[in-house]
Amino acid sequence: MNILKSISYKVSVIIILIIGMLFTACESTELDLTENPNLLDPSQSNPDLFLNSIQVDFGKVVERFGAIGSQVTRIDNMNGRDYQNVYSPSDFNDLWSGSYQSTGVSFPDQNGHSQRFNGILADARALEPIATQNNLYHHLAISQVIEAYIIVTLVDFFGDVPYSEALQGSTNLNPKVDDGALIYDAALNLLDNAISNFNKDVTDEPDNDFYYNGDWGKWITAANTIKMKIYLQKRLVDAQAITNFNNIISDGDYIQSADEDFQFSWGTNEIQPDNRHxxxxxxxxxxxxxxxxxxxxxxxxxxxxxxxxxxxxxxxxxxxxxxxxxxxxxxxxxxxxxxxxxxxxxxxxxxxxxxxxxxxxxxxxxxxxxxxxxxxxxxxxxxxxxxxxxxxxxxxxxxxxxxxxxxxxxxxxxxxxxxxxxxxxxxxxxxxxxxxxxxxxxxxxxxxxxxxxxxxxxxxxxxxxxxxxxxxxxxxxxxxxxxxxxxxxxxxxxxxxxxxxxxxxxxxxxxxxxxxxxxGYPTTLQPNVEPFPATGNFIRSFPYPADLTTNNSSVDPKQNLDQKVFWDNNADSPLFPIAN
Structure with missing residues (x-):
């Protein structure tokens, strides 16, 4: 399905508005999680436009995170001699922008191609009051599932990140980071709320559902499966995690067949916009x-x-x-x-x-x-x-x-x-x-x-x-x-x-x-061409994005890449993982 053709007009409207605002708004501070004058606010748009943006940016952000995860684990090629220098803090600015709040500028991906994001969490914050006031609970539920996946992935890649104080505008220009375990708890709460909202009556359905085409039962199935993923990821530090995982298996409402797969579909347009994979x-x-x-x-x-x-x-x-x-x-x-x-x-x-x-x-x-x-x-x-x-x-x-x-x-x-x-x-x-x-x-x-x-x-x-x-x-x-x-x-x-x-x-x-x-598996992974210790330790979490540490005085750059996320209690590198 060509996912963007059905909203090409609305996307064009967004682009035109943003371009016009770029020429009239004052310069914005990049990714300090303040209000951004280059973006639409609730008075200038409608819930379907916000939801469209959230869904499309979600596909882009997952694709980018997925490529980086593939590179370090040999599914894709990692183009760098050692772990300590292959990724710089600026390499993650696009992901930070796409996850939190865009500045209205384009970022190059790993191959220099331009990528533009609106900011998933900022759009979700803008959507929530509109959806709640107008009983648009399915709009809200989709954004809650996506937000849950995104904040968990941010923790998995960076560790502790701003969340509870983020996106509060001028009331808090330097939001502190939250403990990753608390963000995981927030994600589980979002998923429970989403499941509840999918079961509610609504005054209007979303114009576009790019994942399950309005099948709310499948969205609930996906939400349960993301909960399984969360429980599995924290099983090393949570004695109840496996029990909670198995309880979902026993209930039977989780992704079990291809027609329930959670995936983002791309199109064939080359320009205006290029929506190809x-x-x-x-x-x-x-x-x-x-x-x-x-x-x-x-x-x-x-x-x-x-x-x-x-x-x-x-x-x-x-x-x-x-x-x-x-x-x-x-x-x-x-x-x-x-x-x-x-x-x-x-x-x-x-x-x-x-x-x-x-x-x-x-x-x-x-x-x-x-x-x-x-x-x-x-x-x-x-x-x-x-x-x-x-x-x-x-x-x-x-x-x-x-x-x-x-x-x-x-x-x-x-x-x-x-x-x-x-x-x-x-x-x-x-x-x-x-x-x-x-x-x-x-x-x-x-x-x-x-x-x-x-x-x-x-x-x-x-x-x-x-x-x-x-x-x-x-x-x-x-x-x-x-x-x-x-x-x-x-x-x-x-x-x-x-x-x-x-x-x-x-x-x-x-x-x-x-x-x-x-x-620590598989132990059969090909090691770096350069032998250890010249490669440095395997990356236990990635460097904070440059835009975060530059514009937020509450967050300092990481000293190294050995800092573990909260659920990783395994031995220090290089003993674990085994391959370097």
Whole structure:
């Protein structure tokens, strides 16, 4: 569904108003959480415009958080030599703006492409009194679910952040941070209130529901599932968390099937606005792909000795622009792949990790490889048809360009039914219930493959004869279950679950980042090219955004990236997580 076409007129009105106000309003202070003269206020707009903005910005912010979480956990490539310097405080200004309150300016994403946000929490604050006064409880409930997810994610990435004193305008220019545990409690309260509001009668329904198309029962299901996610994330510090998690499972109202999946759908417009999936917009351009794929994940999903045993999802995740990689099927090439002339680092040799290149055209980069960018935009492996709606890999080995494949009409997954089964598997493993963990693992892989393989139809030009058949899919699932059964130790069983979880999380690494800090698995992750200690410790929380510490005297910059969020009581790095 083209989610923005139905509101293109209203979005245009917002843009026109904001542009006009930019020329008449005084200069605003960036992200000090004060009132912003460049934004609409309740007297200038209506609840549907606020709700539209909240929903669209939510998709953008989750996509951005998800990309960062994927990078540090090897689902995506991390373009930096060491953890301490790969991300600067200014890299998070766009997320801070999108989560709290925009200044009306555009921020570049990780590839220099412009992103504009309105500010989810500011819009939610503006919507609440209007919705309450006019009995628009479903408007309010949607914003409460989204706010709950956002504030939990802010804690997961940054730790303690402003919340209770935030967005109070000139009455408090320097809001203090709140303890992350209290923000988690606030999120649970928001979700309970949302569930109550979804059950109320209303005077009018939202003009647009970009997630469940007005099915309020599914919104309640999603709210319950976010509560499960919260309980699981704090199980190390909350003795009641697993009981609360299992109570929702017993009640049965949580995401269990693809039609209940919580996801944001993108469109195909190139301009005014560009509503294509950001991974598509960034990589299907005139100069070819901008990003590198993760060698670790591509290697995990591919079987060089027998491509017929590849993960059934690999042709949907990745589109190979060439069938040969320097150092593998062809001679090393210093210009296009400089590492193909280098020897593998000793810690890669000792650990048996792949280095630099893979077979069969899977052209990516190793974790922490910060070499320059050669002229390989039409050679490196690109994003495929899932989830970014690029090209399905039908072994055509062509360079990719704008308009190819699904034209960007993909999704940003937020909470999928397959992920919930991995959550259930984690709880079962913690309770030493191997049989239940195995069942959940089987369900998770089955649901993930079933969902991903529906995306082939988005690429009308693809030769879908290369899609996996039922026999190949069943064989793959049975082989992964056999790996679990044959595991000699609990560590090995955890690794089977975690590796498959990583594959299913392709498109959003928020939960991978949380899972890794919570459990330390998988232990099989490719380490940085630069060996420890030069890499620094794994990032336990990210630096505060520059706009927060610059404009808020109550918040100081972090001294390092070793500060743990409240639910992370594991050993200090580098002992945990195991891979650096």
């Amino acid at each position: 950001p991974r598509y917009a960034n990589n299907y351009e005139g100069d070819g792909a901008d990003e590198y794929m993760s060698n670790w994940l591509m290697n995990l999903m591919s079987i060089p000795s027998d491509p017929n045993e590849n993960d059934p999802r690999i042709r949907y995740y990745y589109y190979r622009q060439t069938n040969v990689v320097p150092g593998a099927e062809t001679a090393p090439n210093e210009e296009t792949l400089s590492c193909s002339l280098e020897s593998a680092p000793q810690h890669y040799i000792d650990g048996g990790f792949t280095f630099c290149y893979l077979n069969n055209g899977y052209w990516g980069r190793d974790h922490g490889d910060d070499d320059g960018v050669p002229p390989d935009g039409f050679l490196r492996t690109n994003f495929g048809v899932y989830p970014a709606a690029g090209r399905f890999d039908d072994s055509s080995f062509k360079g990719t360009q704008q308009g190819d494949g699904g034209q960007g009409a993909g999704i940003t997954p937020i909470l999928l039914s397959s992920w919930v089964d991995f959550m259930i598997a984690e709880v079962a493993m913690e309770q030493m219930n191997t049989s239940s963990a195995r069942t959940a693992l089987s369900n998770a892989i089955t649901k993930s493959i079933s969902k991903v393989t529906t995306f082939g139809s988005l690429d009308s030009s693809a030769n879908l004869v290369f899609e996996p058949n039922a026999t190949e899919i069943n064989t793959f699932i049975n082989n992964r279950l056999a790996d679990f059964d044959a595991a000699a130790t609990p560590v090995d069983r955890w690794n089977v679950i975690a590796e498959q979880y990583w594959i299913a999380l392709f498109g959003n690494g928020i939960d991978a980042y949380n899972f890794y800090r919570r459990t």
